[in-house]
Amino acid sequence: xxxxxxxxxxxxxxxxxxxxxxxxxxxxxxxxxxxxxxxxxxxxxxxxxxxxxxxxxxxxxxxxxxxxxxxxxxxxxxxxxxxxxxxxxxxxxxxxxxxxxxxxxxxxxxxxxxxxxxxxxxxxxxxxxxxxxxxxxxxxxxxxxxxxxxxxxxxxxxxxxxxxxxxxxxxxxxxxxxxxxxxxxxxxxxxxxxxxxxxxxxxxxxxxx
Amino acid sequence: xxxxxxxxxxxxxxxxxxxxxxxxxxxxxxxxxxxxxxxxxxxxxxxxxxxxxxxxxxxxxxxxxxxxxxxxxxxxxxxxxxxxxxxxxxxxxxxxxxxxxxxxxxxxxxxxxxxxxxxxxxxxxxxxxxxxxxxxxxxxxxxxxxxxxxxxxxxxxxxxxxxxxxxxxxxxxxxxxxxxxxxxxxxxxxxxxxxxxxxxxxxxxxxxx
DNA sequence: TCCTTTATATACCGATCGATACATTATTGA
DNA sequence: TCAATAATGTATCGATCGGTATATAAAGGA
Numbered sequence: 001x002x003x004x005x006x007x008x009x010x011x012x013x014x015x016x017x018x019x020x021x022x023x024x025x026x027x028x029x030x031x032x033x034x035x036x037x038x039x040x041x042x043x044x045x046x047x048x049x050x051x052x053x054x055x056x057x058x059x060x061x062x063x064x065x066x067x068x069x070x071x072x073x074x075x076x077x078x079x080x081x082x083x084x085x086x087x088x089x090x091x092x093x094x095x096x097x098x099x100x101x102x103x104x105x106x107x108x109x110x111x112x113x114x115x116x117x118x119x120x121x122x123x124x125x126x127x128x129x130x131x132x133x134x135x136x137x138x139x140x141x142x143x144x145x146x147x148x149x150x151x152x153x154x155x156x157x158x159x160x161x162x163x164x165x166x167x168x169x170x171x172x173x174x175x176x177x178x179x180x181x182x183x184x185x186x187x188x189x190x191x192x193x194x195x196x197x198x199x200x201x202x203x204x205x206x207x208x209x
Numbered sequence: 210x211x212x213x214x215x216x217x218x219x220x221x222x223x224x225x226x227x228x229x230x231x232x233x234x235x236x237x238x239x240x241x242x243x244x245x246x247x248x249x250x251x252x253x254x255x256x257x258x259x260x261x262x263x264x265x266x267x268x269x270x271x272x273x274x275x276x277x278x279x280x281x282x283x284x285x286x287x288x289x290x291x292x293x294x295x296x297x298x299x300x301x302x303x304x305x306x307x308x309x310x311x312x313x314x315x316x317x318x319x320x321x322x323x324x325x326x327x328x329x330x331x332x333x334x335x336x337x338x339x340x341x342x343x344x345x346x347x348x349x350x351x352x353x354x355x356x357x358x359x360x361x362x363x364x365x366x367x368x369x370x371x372x373x374x375x376x377x378x379x380x381x382x383x384x385x386x387x388x389x390x391x392x393x394x395x396x397x398x399x400x401x402x403x404x405x406x407x408x409x410x411x412x413x414x415x416x417x418x
Numbered sequence: 419t420c421c422t423t424t425a426t427a428t429a430c431c432g433a434t435c436g437a438t439a440c441a442t443t444a445t446t447g448a
Numbered sequence: 449t450c451a452a453t454a455a456t457g458t459a460t461c462g463a464t465c466g467g468t469a470t471a472t473a474a475a476g477g478a
Binding site: 023024025027028104108109110112113114115116126129130157158160161163164165166167168169170171172174175176177181184185188189191192195196 | 232233234236237313317318319321322323324325335338339366367369370372373374375376377378379380381383384385386390393394397398400401404405
């Protein structure tokens with residue numbers, strides 16, 4: 001390639017930008033905060049990532065890759081829908097309270113209220129949240145298909161409930177609630193499972209599996 | 210009183226400021242947004258309410274008076290702890306989805322992430338959230354004392370769980386979830402009650418009440 | 419009537435916001 | 449060797465941020 005080579009690691013700079021957005025949210029993360037954390041100056045940021053909005057979208061994509069994707073895998077790899085939802089709750093809590101990263105979920109906390117000119121980014125984050133909800137819904141639907149969830153269960157409703165709890169856990173994590181208390185809260189949500197699913201999981205007929 | 214009389218209704222102006230903070234959050238509500246909504250200019254705002262931070266604290270106090278206090282009363286006036294928590298959920302949903310006011314809870318959504326120089330306001334809001342949690346805890350403790358909640362129930366844990374759900378409902382309301390779906394989610398949370406309380410409510414001995 | 423007091427309106431403060439112009443430096447291809 | 453290309457550092461842009469100085473207007477008290 002022609003031209004002067006880049007003197008910084010683009011991926012590492014993006015990861016640091018992600019941390020700033022995670023800590024401060026979208027609007028409160030200033031270009032000065034970002035460039036300082038990334039170790040570069042403004043023109044380098046703009047040539048490598050585009051505008052602040054572009055950088056943020058890429059930071060969210062990186063968050064999805066680093067933080068969300070393993071949770072998605074855990075949900076899908078769990079043997080039952082219940083175990084999948086439990087994994088979603090517990091693994092999110094691990095992320096929300098990890099010592100080396102900011103508390104709570106970037107996608108949930110970065111922009112709830114805000115300036116009206118940032119409504120597109122708010123919608124972008126909302127869509128991301130809905131995709132997490134869709135993940136849980138599909139896992140419960142699969143549970144019905146595979147027989148570990150009663151057929152009369154309502155996957156939409158259950159996914160909405162557990163997604164709502166996860167959003168609440170983000171707020172609580174940001175407020176400094178302990179890991180232990182968050183886990184206790186997740187268990188409380190799971191305690192509703194049988195009644196939400198319309199009874200305990202039907203026992204598969206012997207030899208069916 | 211001496212001096213030129215005020216030409217605006219202080220209470221009405223405060224209510225409009227509250228709406229702006231409710232809609233945009235603390236940081237994104239600019240003085241221009243505020244003065245325009247309040248129908249006054251900056252010096253009038255400063256002489257009547259002090260700095261932006263002072264105005265915000267007073268707006269939150271008004272929110273507590275107008276929106277929160279009736280919910281507090283409903284929780285405390287409910288005949289049982291279960292009915293009290295149910296009232297807290299349902300009445301919050303009414304507030305979060307009311308057509309004439311912004312969606313979600315001002316206290317929860319106004320400042321989660323943000324600039325580090327606003328950490329005092331974040332703590333102020335966090336304290337407000339914790340007081341809501343304490344309200345639920347006390348109502349459950351009273352339920353134990355009055356016999357409508359089993360003695361082995363954990364009021365701290367139950368209050369934390371239902372408060373977390375309410376925080377999640379704020380996020381969902383902001384995301385545009387329907388009133389019906391929010392109610393369905395609240396019912397899902399209430400479905401965990403018996404297992405959280407350690408069994409259904411003990412039946413009072415006949416003649417005890 | 420006139421002075422004191424308080425509110426109003428205009429205009430502006432320094433600081434910071436996101437975003438760039440410009441000149442310089444470093445590299446590749448011809 | 450040198451033009452073309454791309455990244456860097458500095459310095460700055462206009463807009464907006466929260467917050468005020470200043471002058472004027474409107475009331476009460478002496």
